[in-house]
Amino acid sequence: MFYLNQLGMVCALGSTHDAVKRRLLVDARSGLVATDAYSAGRTLALGLVDAVLPSAASLPAAHRSRNNQLALAALAQIRLAVDATIDRYGAARIGIVLGTSTSGIAESEAAVREYVAHGALPAQFHYGQQELGSPAAMLAATLGISGPAYVHSSACASSAKAMASAARLLKMGVCDAVVTGGVDSLCAFTVAGFSALESVSTAPCNPLSVNRNGINIGEGAALFLMSREAEHGAATVALRGWGESSDGHHMSAPDPSGAGARLAIEQALQRACVTASQIDYVNLHGTATAQNDAMESRVVHALFGDSTAVSSTKPFTGHALGAAGALEAGICWLAMQEDNADGVLPPHLWDGAADPALPQLNVAAPGSRLGRPLQWALSNSFAFGGANATLLFGRG
16 A cells, blocks of 8 residues: 655646635636637637746756746645655655656747747757656755656656556665656647647537547646655545556557556556445546547446446646646545545536437536545546556545
8 A cells, every 4th residue: 555645736726735625626617728828829728827836046957947847836835744754764765756748848949939039049948958857857856865766758647657656666665755746837839739639629628528629738746745654643545556558559549449448447446456336436537539538438337337426627627648647646635635524526527418429427517425535536547659547546
């Protein structure tokens, strides 16, 4: 059992636990905003973080990026606990495993614009800003730790896979605690890329609807302090199981049969020694693209039927790509805390027009609740290239 003792999280819903829970569980109000900031002349619904972020001025040039500022914002929320853990176990026994897909690409975009306009790269630009390993290296240097520090970059499964890797480091005895999760920042590159695939919706995304027509891209960071021991006096939410698989089907489309997705879910259930009938809630990958929703709904219905509550929370946060798995793990973690004794579920925001071609699922409407604490939650992340990851969380 791998305890998630602390969570630092910043996303389009807010930069504190209370803000995120209020907008998600109480108000059921999306954090998406309409803007053309990353798509000049074309207004899109995006999951922007509008919080004041920590300064990167004191970081080496290679680490100065908005992506790393988001990571620092999440770290600040758990820094005292992380420092105490370093003091307890030693700097060599603490690891960092993160997921990202953009890193500092936005800084490279700005540098290229400067080069085109003036014939020279700006003095503050450093190629290392866009290196995928930058967030882990930056956090390791900031914290002064010398344990394993690395990044997964497998598109939308990145941070879910990072959390599974963190659990393996603990299981092998390589680390006594790991700071794990994910971070991704908005940039024009990803917005243009998904737009070229005709996968971006100009309006808030509409998962499972017959009217769904694509994703909303978002940004954010979620960092957990994971260890083999529960923090004294804290609510105990643990990563109890995980599963990973590869479709080997297509560069961007999921295998329509869902065989790889099902394998990842089944592995998570088996590792946790629980059955599908015990799961209280499934956080869907739920991108609102035609192919993903079709595949995932069939797999989820086959395993969980039409009684287990499900929702996609991407209409709240946007699809944060490499950080999505960690943000949605954070949403599950918040819903499993003691202050949600009635088990209010993360709701599914959509137009309610279910696609008749898809099996019927038990979609959690705003205000849906179990009437008891949420005990078991499962979260799916399915990525380009057929990279599948499922995380299963248990309380107590």
